[in-house]
Amino acid sequence: MKIFNAKQIYEADKFTIKKQQISSDELMERVAIQIFNWLHLRLQGAPVKIHLFCGIGNNGGDGVAVARHLQEHGYHIHVHIVNYSDKRSDDFLLNLNRLKDRKIWPNFINSDSEFPEISNEDIVIDAIFGIGLNRNPDAWVVKLIQNINASNAFVLGVDIPSGLFTDRAVEIKEGVVRASYVLSFQTPKLVFFLPETGIYSNQWEILDIGIDPEYLMNTAVDYDLIGKHEVLPLYIPREKFSHKGTYGHALIVGGSYGKIGSVQLASKACLLTGSGLVTAYLPKCGYIPMQTALPEVMIITDEDEKNISTINFEISPNVIGIGIGLSTVKNTQKAFEEFLKKNTLPLVIDADGINILSENKSFLKLLPAQTILTPHPKELERLIGSWKDDFDKLKKAKAFSKKYDCVLVLKGAHTITLYNNKGYINTTGNPGMATAGSGDVLTGIITGLIAQGYSTETAAVFGVYLHGKAGDIAVENYGYQALIASTISDAIGDAFIDLFKAPNPVPEQEEPIEE
Ligand SMILES: NC(=O)C1=CN([C@@H]2O[C@H](COP(=O)(O)OP(=O)(O)OC[C@H]3O[C@@H](n4cnc5c(N)ncnc54)[C@H](O)[C@@H]3O)[C@@H](O)[C@H]2O)[C@@H](O)CC1
Ligand SMILES: Nc1ncnc2c1ncn2[C@@H]1O[C@H](COP(=O)(O)OP(=O)(O)O)[C@@H](O)[C@H]1O
Ligand SMILES: [K+]
DSSP: OEEOOHHHHHHHHHHHHHHTTOOHHHHHHHHHHHHHHHHHHHHTTOOOEEEEEEOSSHHHHHHHHHHHHHHHTTOEEEEEEEOOOSOOOHHHHHHHHHHHHTTOOOEEEOTTSOOOOOOTTSEEEEESOOTTOOSOOOHHHHHHHHHHHTTOOEEEEESSOTTOOSSSOOSOGGGSOOBSEEEEESSOOGGGGSHHHHTTBSSEEEEOOOOOHHHHHHOOOSEEEEOHHHHGGGOOOOOTTOOGGGGOEEEEEOOOTTOHHHHHHHHHHHHHTTOSEEEEEEOGGGHHHHHHHOTTSEEEEOSSSSSOOOOOOOSOOSEEEEOTTOOOOHHHHHHHHHHHHHOOSOEEEOHHHHHHHHHOGGGGGGSOTTEEEOOOHHHHHHHHOOOSSHHHHHHHHHHHHHHTTEEEEEOSTTOEEEETTEEEEEOOOOGGGOSTTHHHHHHHHHHHHHHTTOOHHHHHHHHHHHHHHHHHHHHHHHHHHHOOHHHHHHTHHHHHHHHTSOOOOOOOOSSOOOO
16 A cells, blocks of 8 residues: 655645545545544444544544534534634635534634543544644644643544654654544555654554545555555465475574574574575584474584684575574674675575674675665664664665665564665564564565565565564464564464455444435
8 A cells, every 4th residue: 555645645635626526625524424434333322522623724624524423413522623823724614614503612722721621531533733734733732732642531533643744753742642543544644654653643544535546546655555465466376386496495594602593483484484495504503403493494504613604505595594693703794794705695684694784884885786684773773873763764774775775674563674765664563573583583584585586675575574464363372472483483374374365344334424
């Protein structure tokens, strides 16, 4: 799914209004009906108090229009107009007048007003600012937002939590509504997926407001959201007359005394992803544990007992995953440099492999084109330096990826893969995956996909998806706390099977109102 920026959303609105020959008010009405139906389905007329905080732009217009539908269906509403500017939008005014025609007199909140009391059982609809926020809210609006956040009421955000900018970082953190749920229109916003701003929208859902498909299809975006729909076409089916040689030979290089497990995890995940053959390159101390744990994996040992000191092999893999559990001792750094100098195979580099690159930036020019680097945030910081905020991080990471022609996999709750100025935001995964070794499993998965013939960029995007999906499937049986890396790995097969499962049927809505 494409993620549009604010400018594109405004363009999409204009395009739709023109092409479908509707008024902007009709588009707003679509929004309002969708929000109303969402609420009505869940509330079923419950006598709960609903506070609607509405700004004076179109986001506020949405809120005021929803208020009208709620009132018409007998709900107990309190409409508050957050009067932060005189520049009221036409559609806001139109909807405000429709309320007044129905004898509903909103409570106008100005800088010197007392704020309404909100109790924990109430519902708040947050329609103060939408994607039009272009500067920090005034101090009194920040206070109002703090008042909403202090309430513990269920807060439904309209389009985007008020106070969040669509395409840049937040400056006044306490001036952003913490929404329990956000109903966003047509496209999710990039800020929902970034760690600094994602915290303001606990859950979100996209409502289809009928934006013109031609615009959606033909407009290029900087970020794509990756779900099953996006990865399914990437899948390469297995051929009947294939053999293990058809599916490649992956070499996993890593491990040091005390960290042999990381190579076990990566090698196993690589096999479970379907690599025809997997060889592990380990220091000598890794031989027995590895051979015992994974009989399917072949092993080459280094001359050194505890660390990797030279990377020489006489096999012909078609991809190498390197860096996990490697350590950064001098000897290993030297071996890594020598290896990079002669290597021409595609590489997936993780953990200490990344740390060695960070300590020796001159090694970066030795990387083959489209090398995949999979840093967690700390490793990323060592690699590209610190950043001011998430947007600055993305900018710097994109520039790094361009400079060194590498695919950067920025691991996190929503892992973002960057290549060629484009970002792919993953939607699978869960906090149970914040556990030792889960990154090693990812390295194995991505390496295993490349072994089988997936391009590096595809392997990164698909691998991240499968890894998260395996975590999501495994967590159903284990729970967040007991989920460990091996369990994620064991669910890789289920993650593949899940690709071909039919989606759950959508429950039928009861009595939705029509446009
Ligand atoms: N395709 C869509 O997504 C549609 C979106 N609509 C709604 O329209 C919203 C955007 O509406 P607007 O463009 O009117 O903008 P907003 O309602 O988000 O903001 C109101 C206006 O306030 C001004 N403003 C910005 N920051 C301010 C600040 N800190 N203090 C005071 N004033 C400030 C701006 O000039 C802005 O236009 C969307 O978020 C959505 O809710 C719908 O009504 C129509 C269709
Ligand atoms: N809260 C979370 N939600 C989803 N995925 C997560 C979360 N925390 C961590 N992960 C995933 O788990 C993996 C952790 O990798 P990493 O930090 O390298 O672990 P390790 O070094 O222990 O192997 C990454 O793929 C990351 O995206
Ligand atoms: K809002």
